[in-house]
Amino acid sequence: MAIGSRRVPGGSIPDWSWHRRLLSWAGNVYATVVLGLGVRDSTAGFRAYAATVLRRLDLDAVRAEGYGFQIEMTLRAKQAGASIAEVPIRFVDRVAGESKMSSAIVVEAFGLVTLWGAERLWRALTGRGGRAGEGGRAGGGPGVGRSSPDGDGSPVGSGVGAGPPGVVRPPPG
Numbered sequence: 001m002a003i004g005s006r007r008v009p010g011g012s013i014p015d016w017s018w019h020r021r022l023l024s025w026a027g028n029v030y031a032t033v034v035l036g037l038g039v040r041d042s043t044a045g046f047r048a049y050a051a052t053v054l055r056r057l058d059l060d061a062v063r064a065e066g067y068g069f070q071i072e073m074t075l076r077a078k079q080a081g082a083s084i085a086e087v088p089i090r091f092v093d094r095v096a097g098e099s100k101m102s103s104a105i106v107v108e109a110f111g112l113v114t115l116w117g118a119e120r121l122w123r124a125l126t127g128r129g130g131r132a133g134e135g136g137r138a139g140g141g142p143g144v145g146r147s148s149p150d151g152d153g154s155p156v157g158s159g160v161g162a163g164p165p166g167v168v169r170p171p172p173g
Contacts, residue, residue: 001053001082003039003074004046010088011041027109031071034117039084042074043067043109046089049077056080066105068112075116 006013007028013021024043031042047070057076064072077084122128 001050001074001077001084002048003041003044003084003086004089004091005039005041005044005086006089006091007040008086008088011086011090012088013091015093023106027067027106030110031113034113035071035075035120037071037074037078039074039086041086042071044089044091045070046091047073049073050082053077053080053082056082064108064112066100066102066108068105068109071109071113072116 005011007025013024016024028040028042031037032039035042045067057073057080062069062072062076074084
């Protein structure tokens with residue numbers, strides 16, 4: 001798995017306001033510390049997955065939408081034994097359209113990371129197996145679609161659809 005990272009040497013976010021930088025930094029630090037991800041930019045949406053990694057994941061069990069989706073996919077890939085590389089990118093804001101960031105997206109990501117962290121702590125204390133994030137979807141929203149691996153082992157992007165960054169919505173029906 002490769003993450004286009006704003007937070008490794010050579011990566012940058014030139015045009016963000018101080019409060020957006022602070023929110024992004026704090027969210028990444030929180031997710032990394034609580035979940036032990038070992039990456040600097042778990043919320044980045046510019047990424048590629050090897051088809052072999054996607055085949056090892058239970059994509060129907062993915063719960064998060066919004067930026068929490070990127071964190072959850074990083075967690076699940078790590079749990080599946082994927083190697084994760086961060087490649088520096090210069091992240092520039094969109095020139096058209098509006099950001100999908102909202103307080104609901106922040107609350108969802110914070111809540112799910114806290115839940116997965118509590119599950120991780122519980123497993124460590126009790127010696128029980130299982131993976132953080134297993135179980136049904138949180139909330140009653142529509143399912144999260146994924147890019148389908150083509151079977152040749154080439155990287156498959158997380159995609160961008162009508163939903164939050166990195167989420168591909170399947171056609172209705």
